[in-house]
Amino acid sequence: MKDFRFWGLLPAHVMMALTLIVPILIIVAVSFATRGAYGGFEFSFSTEAYRQILFNEGWTGELEFNPQYLLIIGRTVILAALTTLICMALAFPVAYWITLQGRTARVILLFMVTLPFWVSMIVRVYAWLIILGNEGVIEKALKLTGLVTDIDTLLFNSGAMLVGMVYSYIPLMILPVFASIEKLDPALIEASHDLHGSRAVTLRRVILPLCWPGLAAGAILVFVPCLGAVLEPILLGGGKIMMMGNLIQMQFGGARNWPFGAAIAILLMVLVMVFLLLNGLRATRRAMEEMT
Amino acid sequence: MESRKKAVEIRQVSKTFGTFQALETVSLDIYDNEFFTLLGPSGCGKTTLLRMIAGFEEPTTGQIVLHGSDIQSLPPHKRRVNTVFQSYALFPHMTLEQNVAYGLENLRWPKDKVRARVAEMLDLVHMSKFARRRPQQLSGGQRQRVALARALAPEPEVLLLDEPLSALDLKLRQAMREELRALQRQTGLTFVFVTHDQEEALDMSDRICVLGDGRIQQIGSPREVYENPANRFVANFIGETNFFDVDVLSVEGDQAKVRTPMGMELTATQKHVRPGQKQATLSLRPEKIGLDDQASGQILSGTITSTNYLGGFTHYVVRVGDADIRVSRRNDLSDTPTLAEGATVKLGFSPAATRVLGQ
Numbered sequence A: 001m002k003d004f005r006f007w008g009l010l011p012a013h014v015m016m017a018l019t020l021i022v023p024i025l026i027i028v029a030v031s032f033a034t035r036g037a038y039g040g041f042e043f044s045f046s047t048e049a050y051r052q053i054l055f056n057e058g059w060t061g062e063l064e065f066n067p068q069y070l071l072i073i074g075r076t077v078i079l080a081a082l083t084t085l086i087c088m089a090l091a092f093p094v095a096y097w098i099t100l101q102g103r104t105a106r107v108i109l110l111f112m113v114t115l116p117f118w119v120s121m122i123v124r125v126y127a128w129l130i131i132l133g134n135e136g137v138i139e140k141a142l143k144l145t146g147l148v149t150d151i152d153t154l155l156f157n158s159g160a161m162l163v164g165m166v167y168s169y170i171p172l173m174i175l176p177v178f179a180s181i182e183k184l185d186p187a188l189i190e191a192s193h194d195l196h197g198s199r200a201v202t203l204r205r206v207i208l209p210l211c212w213p214g215l216a217a218g219a220i221l222v223f224v225p226c227l228g229a230v231l232e233p234i235l236l237g238g239g240k241i242m243m244m245g246n247l248i249q250m251q252f253g254g255a256r257n258w259p260f261g262a263a264i265a266i267l268l269m270v271l272v273m274v275f276l277l278l279n280g281l282r283a284t285r286r287a288m289e290e291m292t
Numbered sequence B: 001m002e003s004r005k006k007a008v009e010i011r012q013v014s015k016t017f018g019t020f021q022a023l024e025t026v027s028l029d030i031y032d033n034e035f036f037t038l039l040g041p042s043g044c045g046k047t048t049l050l051r052m053i054a055g056f057e058e059p060t061t062g063q064i065v066l067h068g069s070d071i072q073s074l075p076p077h078k079r080r081v082n083t084v085f086q087s088y089a090l091f092p093h094m095t096l097e098q099n100v101a102y103g104l105e106n107l108r109w110p111k112d113k114v115r116a117r118v119a120e121m122l123d124l125v126h127m128s129k130f131a132r133r134r135p136q137q138l139s140g141g142q143r144q145r146v147a148l149a150r151a152l153a154p155e156p157e158v159l160l161l162d163e164p165l166s167a168l169d170l171k172l173r174q175a176m177r178e179e180l181r182a183l184q185r186q187t188g189l190t191f192v193f194v195t196h197d198q199e200e201a202l203d204m205s206d207r208i209c210v211l212g213d214g215r216i217q218q219i220g221s222p223r224e225v226y227e228n229p230a231n232r233f234v235a236n237f238i239g240e241t242n243f244f245d246v247d248v249l250s251v252e253g254d255q256a257k258v259r260t261p262m263g264m265e266l267t268a269t270q271k272h273v274r275p276g277q278k279q280a281t282l283s284l285r286p287e288k289i290g291l292d293d294q295a296s297g298q299i300l301s302g303t304i305t306s307t308n309y310l311g312g313f314t315h316y317v318v319r320v321g322d323a324d325i326r327v328s329r330r331n332d333l334s335d336t337p338t339l340a341e342g343a344t345v346k347l348g349f350s351p352a353a354t355r356v357l358g359q
Helices: A002-031 A048-054 A068-099 A103-118 A121-132 A137-145 A158-183 A186-194 A199-227 A231-235 A244-252 A258-291 B046-054 B096-106 B111-124 B140-152 B170-187 B198-204 B222-227 B232-237
Strands: A055-057 A063-065 B006-017 B020-031 B035-039 B061-066 B081-084 B158-162 B190-195 B207-212 B215-220 B242-252 B255-259 B265-270 B279-284 B289-291 B298-309 B313-320 B323-330 B344-349 B355-357
Touching: A002 A258, A048 A055, A048 A068, A048 A258, A068 A103, A068 A158, A068 A199, A068 A244, A068 A258, A103 A158, A121 A137, A121 A158, A121 A231, A158 A199, A158 A231, A186 A199, A186 B081, A199 A258, A231 A244, A244 A258, B006 B046, B006 B190, B020 B046, B020 B061, B020 B190, B020 B215, B035 B046, B035 B198, B046 B061, B046 B081, B046 B158, B046 B190, B081 B140, B096 B111, B096 B140, B111 B140, B140 B158, B140 B170, B170 B190, B170 B198, B190 B198, B198 B222, B207 B222, B207 B232, B215 B222, B215 B232, B232 B242, B232 B279, B232 B355, B242 B323, B255 B279, B289 B323, B298 B323, B313 B344
Parallel strands: B035 B190, B035 B207, B081 B158, B158 B190, B265 B355
Antiparallel strands: A055 A063, B006 B020, B006 B061, B207 B215, B242 B255, B242 B279, B255 B265, B279 B355, B289 B344, B298 B313, B298 B344, B313 B323
8 A cells, every 4th residue: 555655656756856846956056057158057156146136246356236137026026916916906896796697607707717728828918919009909099089199109118018917817816716705605794784884894894804815815826927927028018128037038048147047037936935935824824813 | 562662563565586476465563672483484485574674685565664764775784673694694704702893893883882892792692701712613502692692782673583593403492592582581672583493483482473475374472373373374383283174153252163074063262263254174282182081071082093102292193083183192190001002092172172263
């Protein structure tokens, strides 16, 4: 029995090791290597790549603080957080409305929420280029109203990136939020009204707190891929506004600085793990509270 | 009774869901300080009526009046009534304290008064020492008490209870029955209690409204609905009874002369026979029939076809002619013999114990 447990799980373990652990170890190793003269890297230990995140080396070898990369990291976190908040605000009413529909309608609506996943991400983000672009639907409509006559472009700014990211990731918020609202006992909402709670009070003090696990799960599902977003900044940000994903991609591509790219990748991974850990701690604390 | 202040007036209220008529047009008054029970089988419209008082359902027609003012247009959160839900519906993310305080905070009570009231309510239901716990950590009976405290805290004009005991086990249910009754006397509040359990209704109520098929079948004190059921539905739903189809020969005051299918003529008590009614149902409760040495009054003779020993009582089915008559005999002596099946026995009952029912 014990043997079976070992041998039975072995293929999975090997798979995990080869596709997850080994690559991460390689990235860690590369991040501590030295940049090669013609790209790639050389095996000699150095923390140069990590230093480069914060400091430039001046003419005489002294270190001077360089906020450029810190700015990119900060922008990444802020845009990811904004995307998450907007997704929460939009997904909640949509998910709530879906729970109020009949059985068949619910299945169809949920299917429609997941429908975009059947189309390539590139195509979907590209579609926004057409919607937001010059002479696109939105620009034309705005001009037709006569309120705005002179539009430079709606594209190639943080706003366009935000729209694209919200659009890409909102299904990942709707699904867990839907699940948590569906589990909500309708008697609790009636009890709140019965105890003199208006609709607003009921939403704030009963419905939202009880749906919090779904919102938190959705937040993680949206926030984490947003940190690593690459497509939206390239297509909708026009490559002018970089996020961490683009920075990493650039180091392995045009800039040919593999160790630096690897170091930023590690930093991104650590960031993600910190957020996951914080969420895990919160969930554990909650569970403990409910037990004692 | 009629001079007492009315707490709730149901005026010509009916309710239709789609094509299903849950409640035909009903009118009834509930008085102040009364323990009023809506009793009936599931689907009789009792919960619908309660939910209309609370404001969760809107009457299709008619009007509901609370202490003289029409509350028809008020949403549930503006009605001064509170509900104890069947599933308790305690907020799982709040402590007991927070649960009880919820209604008071929504009414904008000052903080110190909220604290005092919450302590008072938890004390009233003996749950003070659990104030900081969450509902999931409590047993069914404890949750029940907290649900009561929560509903009582905002000082409702009427307390609505929707089958609050149905989720408890038998022993606890009986204990809670007494606690609820004591609480009602102590607070002097009007309780509107919904149940399908006739024993619960008889035990606790000042008055019972028996509902069936979306109609009011009878309203009266527990003694009235048991001893003088208005019709076959009520007699059948509350307690057990024997029915006989009889011809009405004459009616004089609360006495009616009737003839049974077996040709026996007797004078029975009546309260609900309409003038000119020729056919009627005669009801005779099993415990009002004496066997053998206890048989007196009208005497019949029959054969025992089944016996059920139930501890305090033994139930017999006795075949008389082609009618099966149920008889309940109290085992008042430890050596009361159980009569054997197949034995021939004498049955006796007083004609005054029989009831002629309305239609």
